[in-house]
Amino acid sequence: MRTAVLVEPTEFQLQDRERPEPGPDDVLVAIRDVGICGSDIHYYEHGRIGDYVVDEPLVLGHESAGEVVETGENVTGITPGNRVTLEPGVPCRRCPHCKRGDYHLCEDVVFMATPPHDGSFVEYVTWPADFAYELPETVSSIEGALCEPLSVGIHACRRGDVGAGDTVLVTGGGPIGLMIVEAARAAGATNVIVTDVVPGKLGFARERGVDLAVNVTETDLEAAINEYTDGLGADVVIEASGAPPSIRSTLDVVRRGGTVVLVGLASEATVPIDVLELIDNEIDVHGSFRYKNTYDVAIDLLTDGAVDVEGIVDFQLPLDAIDDAFQRAIDPDVVKGMITIGK
Ligand SMILES: NC(=O)c1ccc[n+]([C@@H]2O[C@H](COP(=O)([O-])OP(=O)(O)OC[C@H]3O[C@@H](n4cnc5c(N)ncnc54)[C@H](O)[C@@H]3O)[C@@H](O)[C@H]2O)c1
Ligand SMILES: C[C@@H](O)[C@H](N)C(=O)O
Numbered sequence: 001m002r003t004a005v006l007v008e009p010t011e012f013q014l015q016d017r018e019r020p021e022p023g024p025d026d027v028l029v030a031i032r033d034v035g036i037c038g039s040d041i042h043y044y045e046h047g048r049i050g051d052y053v054v055d056e057p058l059v060l061g062h063e064s065a066g067e068v069v070e071t072g073e074n075v076t077g078i079t080p081g082n083r084v085t086l087e088p089g090v091p092c093r094r095c096p097h098c099k100r101g102d103y104h105l106c107e108d109v110v111f112m113a114t115p116p117h118d119g120s121f122v123e124y125v126t127w128p129a130d131f132a133y134e135l136p137e138t139v140s141s142i143e144g145a146l147c148e149p150l151s152v153g154i155h156a157c158r159r160g161d162v163g164a165g166d167t168v169l170v171t172g173g174g175p176i177g178l179m180i181v182e183a184a185r186a187a188g189a190t191n192v193i194v195t196d197v198v199p200g201k202l203g204f205a206r207e208r209g210v211d212l213a214v215n216v217t218e219t220d221l222e223a224a225i226n227e228y229t230d231g232l233g234a235d236v237v238i239e240a241s242g243a244p245p246s247i248r249s250t251l252d253v254v255r256r257g258g259t260v261v262l263v264g265l266a267s268e269a270t271v272p273i274d275v276l277e278l279i280d281n282e283i284d285v286h287g288s289f290r291y292k293n294t295y296d297v298a299i300d301l302l303t304d305g306a307v308d309v310e311g312i313v314d315f316q317l318p319l320d321a322i323d324d325a326f327q328r329a330i331d332p333d334v335v336k337g338m339i340t341i342g343k
Contacts (some may be wrong), residue, residue, distance in 0.1 A: 034339045036326065040326075091106030177240035247273075262285065262286070
């Protein structure tokens with residue numbers, strides 16, 4: 001089967017690998033669509049993300065959907081021909097985190113495209129059947145693949161307890177920021193504001209109907225939020241850029257008693273914050289790591305037409321053109337590139 005392997009930073013090799021056999025609890029999936037995530041781009045360009053180092057050839061890709069072609073003997077409920085999306089992180093199911101329900105915090109998780117685990121830029125993947133979710137006819141394969149970044153958005157909104165009538169500020173208008181916007185609206189937020197530093201990203205966020213888009217290189221964010229909220233501040237601020245100045249600014253723009261959710265992975269290990277400001281204003285600050293129990297919700301939201309994920313896709317290219325696809329995806333104006341396999 002055709003497999004795109006990152007053999008060195010910025011170098012993919014298309015290899016022919018043996019098609020895997022599903023285990024008794026697995027499904028064998030013919031992969032159809034895979035999104036290119038920021039983490040794939042980071043591994044492609046730099047060969048590492050923090051402590052995760054690509055020191056062996058690695059298959060990237062973890063936002064994936066496809067069609068079941070075979071099932072293991074214990075699998076019920078999914079049959080060949082079903083279209084599915086794959087949740088890319090499979091936990092150990094036995095550790096204290098798994099047992100208390102925080103399976104996304106499992107330290108032994110097998111997460112696609114995170115060294116040393118291969119991902120889904122490949123024709124076939126075997127995956128535990130309970131981490132494969134059937135897609136209804138009305139949900140496309142691309143939407144299925146994008147359940148992954150949408151899940152990041154849903155989890156972040158849950159962490160921020162976003163609710164009806166909230167004013168939510170999302171800092172960073174990349175794919176994750178835009179998925180947070182979708183999830184926040186679906187959760188009932190009535191005012192959604194996005195910041196960025198790239199004019200194209202802000203224009204796109206406006207086209208997608210955000211209530212306010214702020215270029216923080218030109219506009220004082222605190223003044224803009226004060227004006228927009230009559231001096232109150234945003235109910236929930238969800239940081240999705242990872243830029244230290246943006247992380248620092250969250251406490252200036254959240255209302256007293258509000259919530260800050262940190263999603264963006266800081267490019268610096270330490271970002272100073274004013275602890276007294278945090279205490280005096282009784283601000284809740286939450287980290288948000290990947291997601292848990294979001295795939296069914298993502299599919300329901302897509303089925304109901306409550307979110308738009310396909311609209312963030314800039315281009316689709318076949319697996320053979322993976323080099324071109326990554327070169328295009330690096331452009332700061334590009335939001336989401338997709339790889340199509342087996343069509
Ligand atoms: N916590 C998690 O589970 C999780 C999951 C996925 C991604 N992430 C992280 O979330 C962040 C966003 O992911 P992405 O794929 O959308 O990344 P991205 O790089 O495509 O988007 C980040 C956006 O932030 C903008 N930006 C840069 N500096 C800014 C600033 N000072 N103020 C406002 N915006 C600024 C960029 O122009 C870009 O549009 C990344 O840091 C990524 O590593 C975290
Ligand atoms: C959650 C996922 O999208 C992210 N890129 C990660 O590896 O954590």
